[in-house]
Amino acid sequence: MAGSDVLSQSEIDDLLSALSTGVVSAEEIKTEQRQRKIKIYDFKRPDKFSKDQIRTIYMLHENFARLINTYLSAHLRTIVHVDVASVDQLTYEEFIRSLPNPSVISIFQMRPLKGNAILEINPNIILALIDRLFGGPGLSPAKPRPLTDIEEVIVRRVINKALESMQEAWKQVFVIEPRLDAIETNPQFTQIVPPNDMVVLVTLQAKIGQAEGFISICIPYLMLEPIMSKLTTTFWVASSMAKQSSPEMMSVLQRKLEKTxxxxxxxxxxxxxxxxxxxxxxxxxxxxxxxxxxxxxxxxxxxxxxxxxxxxxxxxxxxxxxxxxxxxxxxxxx
Incomplete structure (x- = not known):
């Protein structure tokens, strides 16, 4: 047990019970505490993001999920649920291997940050979305298939709107200008960074009508490296408070109120x-x-x-x- 672990009340009771019955002795506990603690570290998968940075990215994309949820609900006129499922750091190769084939993989930029990121939408979700936009009930086919040219044009519009929502969500930390570059269907043809480079993967659980699937946002560490110092909850809170109380913001709000x-x-x-x-x-x-x-x-x-x-x-x-x-x-x- 690491020194930073916190015991629950039930664990404390069990430990005291073991000491009183002689199952565990105080000497054994002291011996265990004197033993050297070893934490396994994989140099092929170095941890690039701290827990605080992961938490900030999670909070940013909670805002993104709310924005895209509002847009899709109004645009599709059906019940839509989008929630952040997890935020993980892994190698780019592991991310690519996890994608289905075919899939809808959008490669986009986050200017002024250098490099490319990926917005991947599960085929079940994207085909249900297309069915709904074309007047159907929002059902996805039993077997995934590549998009037709007409469907790709429609999907581009939806993805561009999603990128606008991402820009709105990220402005609390850093002003970005996302721009869609290309849409791929085969994960093996999508190489934005070397296989062993670390990326942060934001996974969102999406449900459109009866169709369910995941939306994945993959951002390489090299892209976020210049703004890593801003990806903290402390910076976010300070930035939000500064914007709310700044004289410029108060002046803007007053002018808008006077024109109401x-x-x-x-x-x-x-x-x-x-x-x-x-x-x-x-x-x-x-x-x-x-x-x-x-x-x-x-x-x-x-x-x-x-x-x-x-x-x-x-x-x-x-x-x-x-x-x-x-x-x-x-x-x-x-």
């Missing part, structure tokens, strides 16, 4: 009538309101009464003069 249009209504009065009276209304009928001619009128902004006013004219236009400000319901009073 909201309805302003001056209510002359109210009256309650029956449905029968409403049906019998004709031109020339008079309805008696519940307000008097000298009463202040209500000014309703949005859905709340915010002011009282007096009716009048300004020049040759009908106008009102504010006589009272109603603060009830303001954020400061809630």
């Amino acid at each position: 249009r909201i309805p302003a209504i001056v209510e002359l009065g109210q009256v309650s009538i029956t449905v029968q009276e409403l049906l019998n209304l004709a031109v020339g009928d008079v309805l008696q309101l519940n307000s008097r001619t000298n009463d202040d009128l209500s000014v309703i902004i949005g859905t709340r009464e915010k002011f009282k006013c007096k009716p009048g004219v300004s020049g040759n236009r009908t106008a009102v003069q504010i006589t009272q400000i109603i603060s009830q319901g303001d954020d400061n009073d809630e």
Whole structure:
């Protein structure tokens, strides 16, 4: 047991029980603690990404999954679920061997980062997506097949939209401009880095209607190496807080709020009538309101009464003069 391991309460109880019954002696525990601990390390598969970096990549692609989920649900008009299943680091050769043949393998750039990355979509998912876009119920064929030329054009549009979602998800850490280069169907013809180079593999579980499959995002370590220092939760949180509280951001939000249009209504009065009276209304009928001619009128902004006013004219236009400000319901009073 490593020194950093944390025992649960049940494990502590079992250990105390073993000590009291003599199954395990305190001397054996001390001897085990004095023994040298050896951690197996494979030089063919060096760990390039720390746990914190893996966690940050996981969180980035959780945002990506939410964005692509929203897009597909609206675009396909069916139930879609996309969730991050895992984030692992492995060699590029191991990743390629895990892909089915045929598959839909999109090779794309992440400018200004150098090199290429891969977005692979399981054939079950992509064929169900195509069936749904062409007016079908969203079923995938029993046997996977390569895409036709027309289907590839449709898939390119969907993948380009997915890359836009990736750009939106990554902007919290680093601004990238993904661009689709090519679509391949045979994994053996897709060599973006040497076989033994390390990559980070983000696996997403996708479900479109009755079809299920995986979406894989493979990003080489060499591509992410220049921004490795930014792939930490600390940097992400600091960046998010800085953007939220920066004067520039506050100024942008204020300008947008000032341009927002909201309805302003001056209510002359109210009256309650029956449905029968409403049906019998004709031109020339008079309805008696519940307000008097000298009463202040209500000014309703949005859905709340915010002011009282007096009716009048300004020049040759009908106008009102504010006589009272109603603060009830303001954020400061809630």
